[in-house]
Amino acid sequence: MADEMGGQQPTKHQRIADDLKAAITAGDYGPGDRLPGENALAAQYNVAALTARQALKLLRTEGLIETKKGAGARVIAFHPIRRHSGLHGPPAPQGAGMSIREADEDRNTTIDVSVQKAEAPAQVAQALGLSEGEFVCIRSRRFIVDGRPVRLESSYFPLALLGGSALPVDLGEGSTHAVLSEFGHAPVHVREEVRSRQPTLQEATALGMPLERSVLKVHRIAVDKDGRAVEMSDTTLDSAAYVLSYGFDV
Amino acid sequence: MADEMGGQQPTKHQRIADDLKAAITAGDYGPGDRLPGENALAAQYNVAALTARQALKLLRTEGLIETKKGAGARVIAFHPIRRHSGLHGPPAPQGAGMSIREADEDRNTTIDVSVQKAEAPAQVAQALGLSEGEFVCIRSRRFIVDGRPVRLESSYFPLALLGGSALPVDLGEGSTHAVLSEFGHAPVHVREEVRSRQPTLQEATALGMPLERSVLKVHRIAVDKDGRAVEMSDTTLDSAAYVLSYGFDV
Numbered sequence: 001m002a003d004e005m006g007g008q009q010p011t012k013h014q015r016i017a018d019d020l021k022a023a024i025t026a027g028d029y030g031p032g033d034r035l036p037g038e039n040a041l042a043a044q045y046n047v048a049a050l051t052a053r054q055a056l057k058l059l060r061t062e063g064l065i066e067t068k069k070g071a072g073a074r075v076i077a078f079h080p081i082r083r084h085s086g087l088h089g090p091p092a093p094q095g096a097g098m099s100i101r102e103a104d105e106d107r108n109t110t111i112d113v114s115v116q117k118a119e120a121p122a123q124v125a126q127a128l129g130l131s132e133g134e135f136v137c138i139r140s141r142r143f144i145v146d147g148r149p150v151r152l153e154s155s156y157f158p159l160a161l162l163g164g165s166a167l168p169v170d171l172g173e174g175s176t177h178a179v180l181s182e183f184g185h186a187p188v189h190v191r192e193e194v195r196s197r198q199p200t201l202q203e204a205t206a207l208g209m210p211l212e213r214s215v216l217k218v219h220r221i222a223v224d225k226d227g228r229a230v231e232m233s234d235t236t237l238d239s240a241a242y243v244l245s246y247g248f249d250v
Numbered sequence: 251m252a253d254e255m256g257g258q259q260p261t262k263h264q265r266i267a268d269d270l271k272a273a274i275t276a277g278d279y280g281p282g283d284r285l286p287g288e289n290a291l292a293a294q295y296n297v298a299a300l301t302a303r304q305a306l307k308l309l310r311t312e313g314l315i316e317t318k319k320g321a322g323a324r325v326i327a328f329h330p331i332r333r334h335s336g337l338h339g340p341p342a343p344q345g346a347g348m349s350i351r352e353a354d355e356d357r358n359t360t361i362d363v364s365v366q367k368a369e370a371p372a373q374v375a376q377a378l379g380l381s382e383g384e385f386v387c388i389r390s391r392r393f394i395v396d397g398r399p400v401r402l403e404s405s406y407f408p409l410a411l412l413g414g415s416a417l418p419v420d421l422g423e424g425s426t427h428a429v430l431s432e433f434g435h436a437p438v439h440v441r442e443e444v445r446s447r448q449p450t451l452q453e454a455t456a457l458g459m460p461l462e463r464s465v466l467k468v469h470r471i472a473v474d475k476d477g478r479a480v481e482m483s484d485t486t487l488d489s490a491a492y493v494l495s496y497g498f499d500v
Contacts, residue, residue, distance in 0.1 A: 014451045014461065021450070062448055080445075086336055086498035087439070177500070189337070191497045195330075196446035196464045196489040198312055200271070201264045211264065214446045214464030214489065222500075239446040239464065246496045247441045248336035250427070250472075 012047050013054035020055065024064055024075055031077040035065060061212040063240025078148060080243045081107075085192065087247040112142040117159060124156045127221055127232040135159040142206060149207050150241040155233040161185050176222070176231055185230045187222035194218055194244060199236070207238050214239045262297050263304035270305065274314055274325055281327040285315060311462040313490025328398060330493045331357075335442065337497040362392040367409060374406045377471055377482040385409040392456060399457045400491040405483040411435050426472070426481055435480045437472035444468055444494060449486070457488050464489045 041052035059065045065073045120136045136156045143151040195217045218235040291302035309315045315323045370386045386406045393401040445467045468485040
């Protein structure tokens with residue numbers, strides 16, 4: 001198979017950006033610290049100011065810095081959310097939900113929620129083992145942490161498991177674990193598939209992030225003690241805002 | 251915090267690319283299938299041929315299609331490698347290594363290996379609980395599947411655990427699990443942290459992938475039965491080539 005790099009020219013701005021990234025990773029520049037400006041970088045690397053500007057743009061795309069007119073470029077103060085899953089250090093507090101918990105829970109979090117009833121889309125029906133035309137409850141959430149939208153999540157529950165044909169009134173609240181436990185279908189096993197790709201226009205818009213920055217996609221299926229799939233969810237995370245941590249015995 | 255999308259103009263080519271992506275995901279176009287050409291897309295969406303070309307370039311960047319002069323654009327035939335970790339369906343075969351296994355093991359895989367001895371870099375020393383100046387064995391591997399480089403992995407082992415001051419001769423072969431078991435330090439617990447970001451120039455070059463496509467980064471620490479960190483590894487995956495699957499009880 002042909003090398004996909006093809007005719008791409010490794011450019012000077014990429015090397016400068018890699019240097020600055022390494023310095024940020026190493027802690028030489030901490031959150032809120034100001035990076036050298038375009039002119040200082042241009043002089044240091046003996047390149048045009050435009051090249052230095054492109055290097056800074058790359059760092060902005062990756063969510064490492066923010067630039068403001070007149071204030072230069074500063075290392076972003078938002079530190080990534082660490083999402084813990086599986087066997088991981090101290091046990092999760094009772095009912096915290098599916099052994100998945102997010103550190104930094106004291107951070108200011110707002111959740112936009114919408115709940116609806118619909119026939120299961122083909123992919124959802126297949127994942128949940130439903131027949132054509134069966135209804136699911138869809139809970140769509142957008143998580144905003146410290147004023148920044150970071151996560152989109154759509155959860156699908158077989159409506160038949162939630163006590164009938166009407167939507168439970170309080171479905172907007174509470175963890176997935178709590179919602180399912182209430183109806184006697186607490187999940188006991190979860191499988192998550194993690195991918196990364198560039199965002200769609202819709203995802204980038206909802207997360208207020210640049211199209212050039214990747215998202216993490218998490219596809220989850222939760223199963224109850226009888227082996228029945230009780231939830232499927234599709235989650236989109238701003239890659240600059242999340243670290244996914246999985247612990248397991250071997 | 252300001253919306254990072256800022257002045258970015260959602261463009262027509264992104265919408266066309268999103269449509270084509272959805273069609274590929276839905277299976278309307280299968281592996282090897284030819285997509286409509288620039289002119290056909292331009293006519294269908296009533297846009298300039300350049301706009302259609304930009305849409306196809308986006309799909310190429312994401313690793314969904316390959317384009318060849320005169321042959322148009324085809325859906326890529328390489329299907330992603332599924333890497334299973336944790337509790338996941340049928341148990342892993344004995345000694346398969348750390349409960350992590352890759353499906354499709356019949357695929358043609360080549361591994362470039364280099365092994366060296368070095369003082370532990372600061373970040374490695376911290377992760378492995380080593381003192382300054384202690385030696386580690388570093389095994390660097392590049393995995394090539396069906397002719398395509400897909401994965402870079404650097405594993406760090408405390409040299410003291412590997413029987414002394416000389417490098418074990420056969421360290422280049424075998425799974426991490428097998429290597430450590432041989433010296434009585436079989437890992438029993440693993441924690442992996444998953445991130446996504448754009449590749450560095452060095453990573454993109456080694457993986458032969460475009461700088462515009464993201465990589466998955468996996469940072470792993472393995473612990474033996476005495477709670478001692480016996481391996482740290484840093485893995486870089488072409489995001490178009492991998493799906494990470496984690497199973498766990500809740």
